[in-house]
Amino acid sequence: MIMTNHSLKTLITSSIAAAIMVASGSALADYPERPITLIVPWAAGGGTDATARTIARALEEELGQNVNVVNRTGGSGVVGHTAILNAKPDGYTIGLATVEVNTMHWQGLTDLTYEDLTPIAQINYDSPGIQVATDGAFDSLDTLMEAIRTQPKGSLTASGTGQGGIWHLAFAGFLMDQGIPADQVIWVPSEGSAPAMTELASGGVDVVSTSIPEARSMIDAGRVKSFAVMASERLSAFPDIPTANELVGSDYQVGAWRGIVGPQGMDAEVVATLESALEAAYQSDTYQDFMTQRGFGTEWRNAEEFGQMMEEMDGILGEIVEQVGLAN
Amino acid sequence: MNGVGLVLNFDTILVILAASLFGIFVGAVPGLTATMAVALLVPLTFYMDTIPAIAAIVTTSAMAIFAGDIPGTYLNIPGTPASAAYVGESHALAKKGRAREALGINLVCSVFGGIFGTIILIVVAQSLAEVALKFSAFEYFWLAVLGLSCSIFISVGSRTKAFLSLLFGVLLSTVGLDMMSGAPRFTFGVPDLMAGINFIPVMIGMFALNELMSYYGSKSEKKTISVVDKDSVFHNVPRHVKRYWRNMVRGSSIGTMIGALPGAGADIAAWISYGVGKGRSKDSSKYGTGNIEGIVDASSANNSGISGAWVPALVFGIPGDSITAIVIGVLYMKGMNPGPTIFMDGSGLIYALFIVFILANLMMLPIGYMAIRLSKLFILTPSRVLMPIILCFCIVGAFAINNSVVDIWLMLIVGLVAYLLAVNDFPMAPAILGLVLGSVVENNFMSAMLRTGGDLTSFFARPISAGLGIAVILLWCSPLLIKAYRYQKRKSERASA
Amino acid sequence: MRDVFAGIGFMIAGIVTIITAQQFPTLPSLQYGPSLFPSLVGGGFCIGGAVLTLNSLWQRRKAAAQEVQDDPTLATSPPEKMGWAMVLPPIAIVFYILASDYLGAMLTITIIMFLLMLLRKTKIYVALITSVVMSSAIYFIFSHYLLIPLPQGVLLGGSLPWIS
Numbered sequence: 005m006i007m008t009n010h011s012l013k014t015l016i017t018s019s020i021a022a023a024i025m026v027a028s029g030s031a032l033a034d035y036p037e038r039p040i041t042l043i044v045p046w047a048a049g050g051g052t053d054a055t056a057r058t059i060a061r062a063l064e065e066e067l068g069q070n071v072n073v074v075n076r077t078g079g080s081g082v083v084g085h086t087a088i089l090n091a092k093p094d095g096y097t098i099g100l101a102t103v104e105v106n107t108m109h110w111q112g113l114t115d116l117t118y119e120d121l122t123p124i125a126q127i128n129y130d131s132p133g134i135q136v137a138t139d140g141a142f143d144s145l146d147t148l149m150e151a152i153r154t155q156p157k158g159s160l161t162a163s164g165t166g167q168g169g170i171w172h173l174a175f176a177g178f179l180m181d182q183g184i185p186a187d188q189v190i191w192v193p194s195e196g197s198a199p200a201m202t203e204l205a206s207g208g209v210d211v212v213s214t215s216i217p218e219a220r221s222m223i224d225a226g227r228v229k230s231f232a233v234m235a236s237e238r239l240s241a242f243p244d245i246p247t248a249n250e251l252v253g254s255d256y257q258v259g260a261w262r263g264i265v266g267p268q269g270m271d272a273e274v275v276a277t278l279e280s281a282l283e284a285a286y287q288s289d290t291y292q293d294f295m296t297q298r299g300f301g302t303e304w305r306n307a308e309e310f311g312q313m314m315e316e317m318d319g320i321l322g323e324i325v326e327q328v329g330l331a332n
Numbered sequence: 333m334n335g336v337g338l339v340l341n342f343d344t345i346l347v348i349l350a351a352s353l354f355g356i357f358v359g360a361v362p363g364l365t366a367t368m369a370v371a372l373l374v375p376l377t378f379y380m381d382t383i384p385a386i387a388a389i390v391t392t393s394a395m396a397i398f399a400g401d402i403p404g405t406y407l408n409i410p411g412t413p414a415s416a417a418y419v420g421e422s423h424a425l426a427k428k429g430r431a432r433e434a435l436g437i438n439l440v441c442s443v444f445g446g447i448f449g450t451i452i453l454i455v456v457a458q459s460l461a462e463v464a465l466k467f468s469a470f471e472y473f474w475l476a477v478l479g480l481s482c483s484i485f486i487s488v489g490s491r492t493k494a495f496l497s498l499l500f501g502v503l504l505s506t507v508g509l510d511m512m513s514g515a516p517r518f519t520f521g522v523p524d525l526m527a528g529i530n531f532i533p534v535m536i537g538m539f540a541l542n543e544l545m546s547y548y549g550s551k552s553e554k555k556t557i558s559v560v561d562k563d564s565v566f567h568n569v570p571r572h573v574k575r576y577w578r579n580m581v582r583g584s585s586i587g588t589m590i591g592a593l594p595g596a597g598a599d600i601a602a603w604i605s606y607g608v609g610k611g612r613s614k615d616s617s618k619y620g621t622g623n624i625e626g627i628v629d630a631s632s633a634n635n636s637g638i639s640g641a642w643v644p645a646l647v648f649g650i651p652g653d654s655i656t657a658i659v660i661g662v663l664y665m666k667g668m669n670p671g672p673t674i675f676m677d678g679s680g681l682i683y684a685l686f687i688v689f690i691l692a693n694l695m696m697l698p699i700g701y702m703a704i705r706l707s708k709l710f711i712l713t714p715s716r717v718l719m720p721i722i723l724c725f726c727i728v729g730a731f732a733i734n735n736s737v738v739d740i741w742l743m744l745i746v747g748l749v750a751y752l753l754a755v756n757d758f759p760m761a762p763a764i765l766g767l768v769l770g771s772v773v774e775n776n777f778m779s780a781m782l783r784t785g786g787d788l789t790s791f792f793a794r795p796i797s798a799g800l801g802i803a804v805i806l807l808w809c810s811p812l813l814i815k816a817y818r819y820q821k822r823k824s825e826r827a828s829a
Numbered sequence: 830m831r832d833v834f835a836g837i838g839f840m841i842a843g844i845v846t847i848i849t850a851q852q853f854p855t856l857p858s859l860q861y862g863p864s865l866f867p868s869l870v871g872g873g874f875c876i877g878g879a880v881l882t883l884n885s886l887w888q889r890r891k892a893a894a895q896e897v898q899d900d901p902t903l904a905t906s907p908p909e910k911m912g913w914a915m916v917l918p919p920i921a922i923v924f925y926i927l928a929s930d931y932l933g934a935m936l937t938i939t940i941i942m943f944l945l946m947l948l949r950k951t952k953i954y955v956a957l958i959t960s961v962v963m964s965s966a967i968y969f970i971f972s973h974y975l976l977i978p979l980p981q982g983v984l985l986g987g988s989l990p991w992i993s
Contacts, residue, residue: 047371047658048371048374048375048658048661049371049374049657049658049659049660049661049662050661051661051664053374053661054661054664054665057375057378057665061378073375074735075734075735076734076735076736077527077734078508078523078524078526078527078528078734079508079509079523079524079525079526079527080509080514080526082523082526083523083524083526083527083734083736086523111514113509113514113516113526114523158785161782161783166509166511166514167511167512167513167514168514190782190783192779192782192783193511193512193514193779194511194779195511195775198594198649198650198651198657199594199650201648201650202464202465202467202468202594202644202648202650203468203469203779205465205648206465206466206467206468207468208468208469208779208783209783220649220669220671221648221649221650221669221670221671222648222649222671224669224671224673225647225648225671227465227648294665297667298664298665330514
């Protein structure tokens with residue numbers, strides 16, 4: 005290939021310009037001027053990963069820079085959240101934090117708390133549902149709760165996630181809210197919602213507590229039914245499932261949130277830029293269509309509200325962890 | 333049928349072709365594996381349409397699982413836990429100058445197994461899924477124990493050593509957060525270890541690092557494997573197929589059944605099929621010394637297991653193995669929600685998916701053939717150039733699984749321990765299976781005990797569970813039973829004489 | 830004879846495993862704690878190790894009784910004499926872990942390949958070309974297409990486009 009003198013010159017000038025731009029560091033006014041990395045503490049292919057990739061794609065359109073998703077999985081989220089914490093607070097490494105930020109430190113798994121992170125925006129919230137097998141012994145939430153109350157402690161079993169996972173705590177909290185001891189039902193830990201669903205269908209456990217979208221395909225298959233969702237109002241994607249409030253008059257709500265955070269000590273301007281870009285990304289069709297199609301709950305909170313929500317949730321979950329006997 | 337139209341367009345075919353090459357490449361390079369190949373594809377599928385996205389994953393996984401046997405055969409470095417079951421056979425054949433013959437029959441069995449599994453998937457997916465849903469912690473416990481037992485009974489040499497190697501793997505599987513109690517075990521304060529130990533860096537350490545150290549330890553540049561001109565890929569295939577077609581059908585059936593059980597997957601399938609094959613073979617003493625029959629058993633089973641794993645994934649959205657776990661995520665992302673509705677929504681997507689399966693498996697023949705021919709490179713490249721390249725792929729491959737340096741350390745440490753064990757004639761394959769199945773055994777045992785309040789008899793209370801339990805106990809007692817039988821027979825012969 | 834040491838090694842490992850496992854927390858709701866399986870594995874190490882040791886000693890005695898002159902275990906599996914160079918791959922891995930943050934993944938694997946090739950008397954230009962081409966290919970494929978954040982290194986100041 006013959007390169008003309010002219011194009012060679014352009015190439016050299018532009019590469020020098022690029023080198024200078026890189027060397028001069030992040031002049032705040034121009035943020036972002038290079039690709040951003042979004043750390044996801046969960047594995048590629050899962051629900052959190054998909055949410056992250058969708059918001060990243062929408063965010064790219066807003067910021068005009070690539071947003072690359074990097075999975076740092078493991079240790080119930082400890083590894084990935086720690087990686088977010090340890091990143092340089094220059095705005096070029098942010099992360100998608102999940103509710104485990106509010107639970108793992110109570111269980112003594114890590115020292116990391118929500119206070120070590122800079123909240124940017126909350127983009128999702130999923131409420132837990134109470135699922136039973138279609139061919140099981142219970143035909144309504146009332147009969148189930150009655151059985152839990154009257155049968156001796158430990159005769160019923162529930163599953164849905166690992167020991168101390170969010171759905172475990174949400175279910176235990178629901179029992180506590182109903183004036184039932186948190187350990188009245190034995191929690192059978194599982195690796196995520198899918199194995200719990202097979203156990204439910206095969207009669208291995210009596211109840212599964214997970215978000216409704218996680219139970220969706222088994223509900224569609226007619227193997228599982230959902231009695232109630234612990235939310236303030238019915239989910240738009242599942243209008244047939246009543247809220248716990250309608251059935252037993254409980255306005256108890258503990259669920260799984262996902263939000264964008266950064267390491268501590270981020271520049272306020274950078275946070276503001278990201279916050280407004282995220283708000284636009286959140287409103288975008290790309291994001292909204294995806295969430296609707298998956299049945300995931302959408303809930304927006306800006307940086308300040310997100311921080312308050314984490315603080316509030318932290319106290320509630322700490323209390324439940326204590327009651328369940330997992331505090332460490 | 334509009335499914336055909338969805339597949340037979342230029343883009344999709346191009347994607348299948350590219351994915352085949354990618355799968356073959358990743359599978360054939362020591363240090364890179366099938367699960368990794370699929371995980372790496374996820375970001376790319378995000379930008380594709382539904383059918384090409386699924387096609388890319390199906391093709392890549394099928395190709396990579398087959399291609400993992402290429403470095404296994406030539407370099408004794410298997411690509412997947414499933415191919416660790418018979419790497420001894422194929423490497424022994426390669427030393428006899430029959431590498432291509434071994435890979436040829438392997439390829440044909442892989443294609444057969446894959447298509448067999450797909451046909452089962454098309455015909456009886458829903459009823460097979462019903463059976464799979466009868467399996468609970470009790471049954472999975474016995475199935476995993478059966479898999480582990482097979483790894484000892486099929487091992488060549490000292491059973492004590494195979495047992496210790498298996499336990500080494502099981503010990504590695506206990507590292508990390510305990511699922512039942514949520515307590516960290518053997519993590520030594522390293523957060524990355526809380527996730528547990530991934531089998532990929534362990535496999536790289538056990539097999540690849542081991543081979544590298546042996547090479548640098550010896551002064552000789554001579555290869556133990558040489559190119560033999562009359563060694564042909566397909567020449568002997570008709571003869572082997574004629575002789576072992578029963579093994580192919582049996583292996584594929586076992587593979588599809590076990591693959592369809594969520595949490596069991598192709599790995600257990602290959603080991604059990606190999607074990608069954610050895611148990612039923614007329615010349616089981618030849619197993620482990622380079623026997624085509626063992627390759628037929630196991631390689632039919634692992635590819636059909638991959639198709640089988642799609643049964644619960646499509647019918648109930650429940651992953652059958654680590655690859656379908658990723659696939660379900662992609663299906664959801666593409667608006668193809670797994671569940672019974674996927675079979676009835678009338679869009680033809682499900683038929684398109686079946687066609688992709690068949691196409692991917694058929695594509696394996698020519699591309700696999702090409703790969704086998706090209707794999708001569710492993711022999712033609714001088715070791716002094718090849719080995720450093722393999723080392724660098726191992727380092728990058730170990731890192732790429734979790735983007736974590738801890739995995740490189742893990743590969744190194746496990747590799748050193750494995751080297752010490754290997755020079756003392758400990759077999760490595762049982763350790764891999766121990767690592768993969770150790771947590772399956774433990775979690776299901778604990779989960780079952782938690783539910784029944786520690787009642788051990790509950791493992792025999794359900795019919796399928798009891799059946800599997802009895803099979804395991806019979807397997808354990810089989811050496812004794814065979815001895816007793818022979819003793820009786822001799823006694824009666826003497827009495828009649 | 831080596832089996833005797835291997836057996837003893839496993840027994841020690843078994844005891845260490847059991848002792849470590851006793852420190853794991855237990856939950857009142859669980860019948861069997863998280864220490865059960867590690868303890869079983871530790872116990873298995875002890876039993877297996879003991880069997881291996883005793884077996885090996887027994888075979889030695891049997892061999893001695895048959896008045897075989899030379900050591901039978903040595904005769905059956907002659908210990909291959911391994912050169913010092915077998916430590917090179919582990920050293921190369923440690924070098925990568927320590928140096929890649931500074932030098933960057935691409936430069937580090939180039940150096941590893943180049944030196945290892947030279948060591949086994951590869952022609953210098955072959956070694957140079959292969960290592961540069963292969964490391965560029967590895968780096969490019971992994972970071973550009975597969976989006977793996979391989980370390981860029983401080984030395985090159987992030988001037989390589991590792992992701993885009």
